[in-house]
Amino acid sequence: MPPSDQVLTVAQMQAAEQALIDGGESVDSLMLKAGRGAAEWIFRLAVDRPVTVLCGPGNNGGDGYVIAETLRAWDLPVTVVAPLEPATDAARNARTAYWGGFSAVGHGGVFVDCLFGSGLSRPLGDELAGLVRTLAGTHASCVAVDLPSGISSDDGVLLNEDLPRYDLTVALGAWKFAHRLLPARKAMGELRLVDIGVARVDEAARVISRPALAAPTQDAHKYTRGLLAIVEGPMPGAAALAASGAVHAGAGYIKVLGEASGLPVWAVADPRPLDEALEDRRIAALLVGPGLGRDGAAEAKLEAALAFDLPTLVDADALHLLNPAMVAGRSAPLVITPHAGEFAALAQAFGVEAEGRIDAVRALASAVGGVVGAKGPDTLVAGSNGRLAIAPPASSWLSTAGTGDVLAGIIASRLASGDDAFAAACHGVWLHGEAARRAGPAFSASELAAHVSGAYAACL
Ligand SMILES: NC(=O)C1=CN([C@@H]2O[C@H](COP(=O)(O)OP(=O)(O)OC[C@H]3O[C@@H](n4cnc5c(N)ncnc54)[C@H](OP(=O)(O)O)[C@@H]3O)[C@@H](O)[C@H]2O)[C@@H](O)CC1
Ligand SMILES: [K+]
Numbered sequence: 001m002p003p004s005d006q007v008l009t010v011a012q013m014q015a016a017e018q019a020l021i022d023g024g025e026s027v028d029s030l031m032l033k034a035g036r037g038a039a040e041w042i043f044r045l046a047v048d049r050p051v052t053v054l055c056g057p058g059n060n061g062g063d064g065y066v067i068a069e070t071l072r073a074w075d076l077p078v079t080v081v082a083p084l085e086p087a088t089d090a091a092r093n094a095r096t097a098y099w100g101g102f103s104a105v106g107h108g109g110v111f112v113d114c115l116f117g118s119g120l121s122r123p124l125g126d127e128l129a130g131l132v133r134t135l136a137g138t139h140a141s142c143v144a145v146d147l148p149s150g151i152s153s154d155d156g157v158l159l160n161e162d163l164p165r166y167d168l169t170v171a172l173g174a175w176k177f178a179h180r181l182l183p184a185r186k187a188m189g190e191l192r193l194v195d196i197g198v199a200r201v202d203e204a205a206r207v208i209s210r211p212a213l214a215a216p217t218q219d220a221h222k223y224t225r226g227l228l229a230i231v232e233g234p235m236p237g238a239a240a241l242a243a244s245g246a247v248h249a250g251a252g253y254i255k256v257l258g259e260a261s262g263l264p265v266w267a268v269a270d271p272r273p274l275d276e277a278l279e280d281r282r283i284a285a286l287l288v289g290p291g292l293g294r295d296g297a298a299e300a301k302l303e304a305a306l307a308f309d310l311p312t313l314v315d316a317d318a319l320h321l322l323n324p325a326m327v328a329g330r331s332a333p334l335v336i337t338p339h340a341g342e343f344a345a346l347a348q349a350f351g352v353e354a355e356g357r358i359d360a361v362r363a364l365a366s367a368v369g370g371v372v373g374a375k376g377p378d379t380l381v382a383g384s385n386g387r388l389a390i391a392p393p394a395s396s397w398l399s400t401a402g403t404g405d406v407l408a409g410i411i412a413s414r415l416a417s418g419d420d421a422f423a424a425a426c427h428g429v430w431l432h433g434e435a436a437r438r439a440g441p442a443f444s445a446s447e448l449a450a451h452v453s454g455a456y457a458a459c460l
Pocket of ligand 1: 030034058060063117122124147
């Protein structure tokens with residue numbers, strides 16, 4: 001099987017295909033593997049319904065002819081709609097090898113979109129967009145091969161409006177960013193991956209998968225497991241929620257630096273002035289931001305916290321205060337976890353200008369000199385060295401107040417436990433998503449936090 005966690009850009013996919021060709025494959029042989037692999041999934045979906053394959057001019061269209069011929073040979077009624085002539089040798093060869101018929105309107109049954117794949121370079125013209133919509137509307141099920149036509153592979157942007165929703169998208173060779181990012185992901189239905197022999201690409205982005213975590217060693221004590229200090233602000237509920245997430249995610253000791261009213265009994269408050277409290281050499285990681293406020297006092301706390309150069313997670317209010325001077329000269333790991341609004345403020349503060357979300361997240365990580373967990377329904381984690389990971393789809397019930405504080409607590413807990421910053425962010429995002437899955441519908445942030453230990457148990 002192909003590495004099922006890697007996500008490739010179009011350029012990386014082309015390089016991977018070239019490596020296969022250098023190793024003795026041809027475009028035609030790869031197209032046969034891709035088309036036949038896709039045909040198997042379509043055959044299962046179709047059962048005995050007729051299939052209409054829309055074939056474009058490039059190699060995605062070539063895949064379509066292979067699919068049509070494969071299904072025809074398996075005795076399914078198949079027709080091809082071909083508004084454009086094949087323009088590549090492989091697509092021409094595949095069309096020549098197709099022995100079935102053509103039609104202008106299709107068959108009903110299953111619509112298979114092989115108009116454009118990763119070679120789409122601009123929005124569909126009105127005529128082609130109309131044809132895709134009509135065929136989708138006149139068939140009971142819709143399948144996209146590699147990508148739905150009209151979607152930009154490298155960033156998941158919809159280049160046309162009113163694109164159809166697909167029941168199934170069969171990715172060829174590797175996942176592309178569009179399979180993992182919104183809004184494209186929403187249009188794709190079920191996702192399946194066909195193996196054409198693509199190897200692991202070291203610098204590829206990854207989908208975050210279940211981490212392997214360890215239980216504490218036999219001789220562990222609370223400090224070896226990690227002391228996490230959470231800087232409290234005027235809204236102590238946020239620090240308490242972060243502490244609840246943190247206690248279930250690995251750290252052995254959670255201390256809240258402040259008055260800590262309303263804290264659970266197992267968390268320890270340290271009400272001394274922050275500078276003094278931060279002198280505790282046993283602190284393994286710091287969390288600053290949840291409930292911190294955005295006034296002068298908050299800014300002073302953030303500066304003090306960052307000056308200690310400990311592994312630190314900056315979240316929430318603190319992200320509106322963070323600036324380049326505060327992170328200059330730091331050497332300890334830093335993680336920031338902005339949602340879209342906080343990201344925009346940070347991009348301005350750090351002078352990040354980039355086209356597209358992925359480049360922007362990478363550029364911010366580089367400017368901050370740390371790891372960015374860009375939160376949202378399709379969370380991205382970027383390291384300052386260009387590493388990128390994409391969260392698997394998570395429960396939409398996470399869209400409720402306080403879940404971000406819980407996530408901050410979990411990631412900070414992983415930092416205190418000794419994960420490096422990138423791993424802490426990835427492990428934390430996975431634990432948070434899994435806790436939400438276990439919490440079911442309509443949970444509160446504290447109920448979410450209580451499910452983190454169940455998520456942890458799944459990683460042992
Ligand atoms: N390479 C391999 O080994 C393998 C590749 N595989 C398959 O190949 C697919 C990529 O193939 P591809 O690069 O040929 O691109 P594809 O998406 O078919 O379209 C390009 C054509 O469309 C045209 N065009 C673009 N936008 C347009 C628009 N809006 N409106 C009109 N025309 C437009 C463009 O023309 P141009 O932009 O030059 O005008 C060009 O003619 C990939 O997704 C996978 O399915 C698999 O078989 C495995 C082996
Ligand atoms: K397609």
